[in-house]
Amino acid sequence: xxxxxxxxxxxxxxxxxxxxxAGRTDLFALLVDRYKDRxxxxxxxxxxxRQEAEDLAQEIxxxxxxxxxxxxxxxxxxxxxxxxxxNAALNMLRKKSKIAFVxxxxxxxxHFAMFKNDRDNPEQVLIETEDNSLLKEALDSLPxxxxxxxxxxxxxxxxxxxxxxxLDTTEGAVESLLQRAKKNLRKKxxxxxxxxEQ
Amino acid sequence: MNCEQCRKLLIIEGLHRLSNQQKQxxxxxxxxxxxxxxxxxxxxxxxxxxxxxxxxxxxxQFVNSVMDRVxxxxxxxxxxxxxxxxxxxxxxxxxxxxxxxxxxLASGIFLGQLTRQENATPFELSALDDSRLExxxxxxxx
Ligand SMILES: [Zn+2]
Numbered sequence: 001x002x003x004x005x006x007x008x009x010x011x012x013x014x015x016x017x018x019x020x021x022a023g024r025t026d027l028f029a030l031l032v033d034r035y036k037d038r039x040x041x042x043x044x045x046x047x048x049x050r051q052e053a054e055d056l057a058q059e060i061x062x063x064x065x066x067x068x069x070x071x072x073x074x075x076x077x078x079x080x081x082x083x084x085x086x087n088a089a090l091n092m093l094r095k096k097s098k099i100a101f102v103x104x105x106x107x108x109x110x111h112f113a114m115f116k117n118d119r120d121n122p123e124q125v126l127i128e129t130e131d132n133s134l135l136k137e138a139l140d141s142l143p144x145x146x147x148x149x150x151x152x153x154x155x156x157x158x159x160x161x162x163x164x165x166x167l168d169t170t171e172g173a174v175e176s177l178l179q180r181a182k183k184n185l186r187k188k189x190x191x192x193x194x195x196x197e198q
Numbered sequence: 199m200n201c202e203q204c205r206k207l208l209i210i211e212g213l214h215r216l217s218n219q220q221k222q223x224x225x226x227x228x229x230x231x232x233x234x235x236x237x238x239x240x241x242x243x244x245x246x247x248x249x250x251x252x253x254x255x256x257x258x259q260f261v262n263s264v265m266d267r268v269x270x271x272x273x274x275x276x277x278x279x280x281x282x283x284x285x286x287x288x289x290x291x292x293x294x295x296x297x298x299x300x301x302x303l304a305s306g307i308f309l310g311q312l313t314r315q316e317n318a319t320p321f322e323l324s325a326l327d328d329s330r331l332e333x334x335x336x337x338x339x340x
Binding site: 026045058136139179186 | 244250255268
């Protein structure tokens with residue numbers, strides 16, 4: 001049993017998919033275990049809320065399981081998985097923006113609570129947390145692809161080549177997405193700062 | 199390092215991808231360049247919010263929760279498959295029963311026709327005879 005578990009761990013993603021589709025559904029747990037934290041971190045990049053990100057990550061794995069037979073092996077399993085992650089996260093954000101009764105003050109205070117750290121200077125912590133909060137709001141206002149490029153680059157530390165594969169575009173297009181995203185972020189942060197100063 | 203080189207590193211590559219040597223060169227440049235310093239600040243903040251989540255992990259029961267739902271899906275798929283087979287079986291039974299009824303009806307009609315044909319000749323003949331007789335009798339009356 002232990003030996004089987006160990007040899008299973010050595011299976012690559014695509015082999016696991018083949019076995020799961022052939023009826024070894026229990027082996028799907030290996031894929032979940034392999035990608036759970038990375039998928040969760042990507043969801044955090046979009047949602048900034050631990051519980052929501054974990055719920056979404058769970059839904060994503062169920063979606064992956066249900067559509068596993070649709071994985072045609074034209075790309076690596078991880079690329080296919082991240083495509084599902086990005087689509088699911090963007091869909092979730094669209095749904096959330098439709099029910100946008102979001103009280104921004106509540107959102108900000110929950111952010112403060114979540115990312116509170118225990119450094120010594122409370123004033124510095126507050127400024128940094130507020131800064132981060134504004135940056136997250138600016139991130140949330142980016143167009144879908146720019147936002148996805150930033151999340152994959154910073155939260156998943158993907159190379160531009162990997163991002164291009166997930167977003168099904170060229171490396172040049174990813175460079176351009178990152179460039180435009182950062183220009184937009186600087187613009188939005190400048191606007192927020194000016195509003196706060198008024 | 200000039201502004202163009204500095205921005206290329208910060209905007210296109212990103213601070214998190216730079217080598218220590220490149221970071222040092224960028225720091226030296228931004229010490230005297232306010233605009234590139236703003237790009238650097240944005241980079242440090244992006245890296246900071248990403249690092250907040252870098253060590254976060256899902257809860258311990260995550261894999262089990264997903265696999266419980268996978269099992270539920272499998273069970274319901276199996277159940278649906280059984281229902282599907284059952285409905286095919288029912289359909290087959292219905293078709294067989296229908297065919298039997300059709301055969302029974304068809305043979306009933308066929309047998310009925312045969313019986314009618316067997317009875318028809320003497321009856322019609324006798325009727326003909328009677329009418330003929332009647333005619334004869336009529337003429338006789340006259
Ligand atoms: Zn400069």
